[in-house]
Structure formats: structure tokens, C-alpha cells
Amino acid sequence: MAQYNAKCPNCKVDIFVDSNKEANICPNCKEAFITEKAIKLYSASACNEMQNRAIKKRHVWKSLGKGLLMTLECVGYLFYCLFFVWLFVDITDNIKKK
Numbered sequence: 001m002a003q004y005n006a007k008c009p010n011c012k013v014d015i016f017v018d019s020n021k022e023a024n025i026c027p028n029c030k031e032a033f034i035t036e037k038a039i040k041l042y043s044a045s046a047c048n049e050m051q052n053r054a055i056k057k058r059h060v061w062k063s064l065g066k067g068l069l070m071t072l073e074c075v076g077y078l079f080y081c082l083f084f085v086w087l088f089v090d091i092t093d094n095i096k097k098k
Contacts, residue, residue: 003016003019005046006024006041008026009034018035019039022034
């Protein structure tokens with residue numbers, strides 16, 4: 001008796017099935033289903049879930065990248081402003097010394 005993960009085609013609940021049987025009965029909804037179909041349905045849903053996780057990870061990394069670029073841009077503007085303040089102070093000091 002080989003047990004496999006499956007998804008009931010009727011109620012969409014994850015279950016274990018005996019792969020030696022052609023048909024099984026869902027312990028949740030008590031409906032009969034074809035074993036091979038339930039195993040394929042589980043595999044397809046697991047594959048879709050993995051793809052969705054990969055998409056979410058890519059989205060997170062994109063968001064972090066954009067945030068990092070914005071932070072670097074703000075730091076660049078800060079140094080730019082500080083440079084002009086320093087330049088202005090230096091010029092006014094030179095004028096006062098003359």
C-alpha cells in the first residue's frame with residue numbers, strides 16, 4: 001500500500017490516497033474520485049504554489065532594490081547639499097578675511 005499526497009477534486013482538501021486503488025473516497029467530503037486525477041491535481045497545485053512563492057520573492061527583491069536606490073539617491077542629495085553649504089561657508093569666510 002503506497003500512500004501519496006493528493007487533492008480531492010470535489011472539495012479541494014489535501015489528503016493521502018492509496019495509489020494501488022483506482023478510485024478512493026475523500027475522508028472530508030465522503031465523495032468518490034479517481035486516484036490518478038487527485039494525485040495530478042495535488043502536483044499541479046504544488047507547482048502553482050511554488051511558482052507563486054518565486055514570484056513573491058522576486059517582487060520583494062525588486063522592492064528592496066528600489067528602496068536601496070532611493071536611499072542612495074537621498075544620501076547623494078544630502079552630500080550635494082552639504083558640499084554647497086561648506087562651499088558657501090568657505091566663500092563667506094574668505095570674504096570676511098579680506
